[in-house]
Amino acid sequence: EVQLVESGGGLVQPGRSLRLSCVVSGFTFGNYAMYWVRQAPGKGLEWVSGISWNSDTIGYADSVKGRFTISRDNTENSLFLQMHSLRAEDTALYYCAKVGDPGSYYYTPIESWGQGTLVTVSS
């Protein structure tokens, strides 16, 4: 069974940093591109960042570019999101997500989602 378990969320002041982690099991992590997707309270889904299976290709939403950094450790089956200069508008539930096709960063949907970790940015 595919499992994705996020952690690292919490309450943080504006301007501070936070690092999210996602530990996965039930599939060969190193074969799949991964995403972070967020959902502000009562709002829709927003793709935040993506990373290819080998970390060669990385992308960010304009809203987080220059502030967030995605990374992965295939030996530890882990995905990370380092978030700096946090703003109130970054408050959201952050989902770790696995794409459907092994080896592909393109044209493939999100096949599995974690349950999310809540980040609240407030003074």
Place this chain on the structure above:
Amino acid sequence: DIQLTQSPSFLSASVGDRVTITCRASQGINSYLAWYQQRPGKAPKLLIYGASTLQSGVPSRFSGSGSGTEFTLTISSLQPGDLATYYCQQLHSYPRTFGQGTKVEIK
């Protein structure tokens, strides 16, 4: 960036009704579109990809169609468990974008 516009934003229908949700893209995306269902308090779930391919395990009452800039998700006979918000997502280019969602209520 590719913008996706869903309509309607909200719909209320009875059990057994046929329901259709539309997703329009700001530019052509071939058939690179997915649909997700998000039940209240839950993570999203993949329903359809490639505009019309049903994900394994998804009931056949769900179907998708379209290509280019206009797409539809149809529920042929609405069931109580279909109470959810439905999102389209384009798979054509980065940054990936989602539609704003369509909330489906059961009358």
